[in-house]
Amino acid sequence: MRFKINIKDIAEKANVSTATVSNVINHRGRVGEETRKKIINIIEEFNYQPNEIAKNLKLNKTDSIGVIVEDISVFNAPEIIKGIHAAAEEKRLSILLTNMGLFSKNGNQFPDISKCKELAMPLYRQLVKSQVEGIIYIGIHPRDITDLISDSKIPIVYTYCYTRNKNDYSVNYDDEGGSYQLTKYLIDKGHSQIGLISGLINSTSTYARLRGYQKALSEHLLMFNPQFVKTGDWQYESGYRMTQDLLSQEIKPTAIIAMNDLMAAGAIQAINDSRFRVPVDISVLGFDNRELSGYLSPKLTTMSLPLEEMGKMAMDILDQIRKKHNVIQKKYLLDCQLVERDSVYSHK
């Protein structure tokens, strides 16, 4: 006695062939109204659910896509995955999720590409065997991961990371643009002495954000003062220390942009611990719009990353490829959005 009922059982009970049952389930072929009703009833009576595995094998498609996330406990992952799910639901695709646990295993440093490969390939192979029709790879940090997965037979869209390969798809946010917006926002509020606390210098984001900062400055004919740029390491402590540095200088900035919210939290703390106040004496801006930014004192004005949209976009691209539509553009850059809160003072 089998545990699960199958299409043959239904066919027998209804005194029809499996072909007919299949036709009514899939609303195809012409089936007499009588027969159809009888079959529907039996299906409901036995709560029959067709075996997708068998269907997939026969049809040689799975309507499923794989996701490899470098680390699900890093702040960007849940929102991106959420976007992927929203788009997948719409397209009736299912998601096979795998987690490398890269951050947990390696800390905040980027492991070298070969180490990543070692972690990623087993997951990739597992997804291939499971016949996923596409893969979304979610990076832990925007960076070049060329050749992590070489010449895949199934399409891959990289998000929150990218490759140098012209044929690879990637969707990222506009780091330079976000930083430009932040700087311009400050300039528009009358600031001209703007400090910058950068992330680690081996990071693509750091450079892009630095470019955005310089671009806004030069467009508004403001001098770029290297003294105002301090190198942090993305962590709270470095935001604190670099702010102390900035405050100890002869000429002090009237505003500080930290390249992420964690360092901005450190900056606020350093200022609060000094004789200055945020934002009246010194404004502080963050980047990322992480949860904590809304609970600092004062609440932090920061740049929100289009994470959910990135997930959606990645899924959309995969779907286009799946449908054999021509996807012309390979590299996407989505806009960030300013979140105004209470940490910036207007001098106008």
Next chain:
Amino acid sequence: MRFKINIKDIAEKANVSTATVSNVINHRGRVGEETRKKIINIIEEFNYQPNEIAKNLKLNKTDSIGVIVEDISVFNAPEIIKGIHAAAEEKRLSILLTNMGLFSKNGNQFPDISKCKELAMPLYRQLVKSQVEGIIYIGIHPRDITDLISDSKIPIVYTYCYTRNKNDYSVNYDDEGGSYQLTKYLIDKGHSQIGLISGLINSTSTYARLRGYQKALSEHLLMFNPQFVKTGDWQYESGYRMTQDLLSQEIKPTAIIAMNDLMAAGAIQAINDSRFRVPVDISVLGFDNRELSGYLSPKLTTMSLPLEEMGKMAMDILDQIRKKHNVIQKKYLLDCQLVERDSVYSHK
């Protein structure tokens, strides 16, 4: 011309039967060393990956389990999923993840069970069709969801939520114990006037935490003073307001336990905005150990939830059931752990 190579292709190229190829792939049956080597070489040459879908159909098992998460962007989800993945990897199981997006669609209120059911059932059915061998259901908030999914043929483990059904499996953290620990910790530091800002009163957690608080008090022969208990709604603002209430009373607490970190953040802010200081005048404790707790000023001492362990445990239980082992215990309660930081003052 097919795109993918299959076992038959390999068999032909090696001049053997598919049975033999299958035997070498699965290390079963006796195959001559010569033949084995020849086949291995061909497999590698063509980078052949067996089709799991076909294997699954034949073997009538999928080695995959489904996860239904009520909302992946709620703070508890990523860590639980991480734990699930860690355990799944070890057991060589794959994860089919689905997201209800409950919070995004409904806000912080608990939607009624019928609304949840409407959202959950399609995901459940999809997982059943995909032949998952078990399901882990991750709640948005600890609560009773009896009958959300009724008499499932495949085993379900509920985590971060539970049912009244004696036969259902669930794994949760010990709310009462956590709250007891927190209160006792304060008492041990010499506090006797301890304020409490609760969550919404329709919440199981709120009651369990209240019980833990009262238990610690009475065990140490301290009076329970209803004036010290204020009802919040889990949000920052309510923590702020309720703390103001507490501060305006004749007898002021020397410490405040907020039932989550968000309200604790509000409490700290309210105290900082008054003539008192944290922690010298008033200590503040949170619950949940969310990321922001480490960036408040002062850094918040709080209760860490065993999220990753919950995920692991849920996966372990499913694996036991899958292996037809007898799983005696149905309901699990995992311990929370105190995270000591800077928001508590010792009066000893």
Next chain:
DNA sequence: CTGAAAGCGCTTACAG
């Protein structure tokens, strides 16, 4: 409108 039959890519009990 309905059914018989082939086949998707595997595995396995059995025969040799």
Next chain:
DNA sequence: CTGAAAGCGCTTACAG
């Protein structure tokens, strides 16, 4: 040690 054949639960082109 190796292979022929059946079968997992579906779908579909074809015949009637």
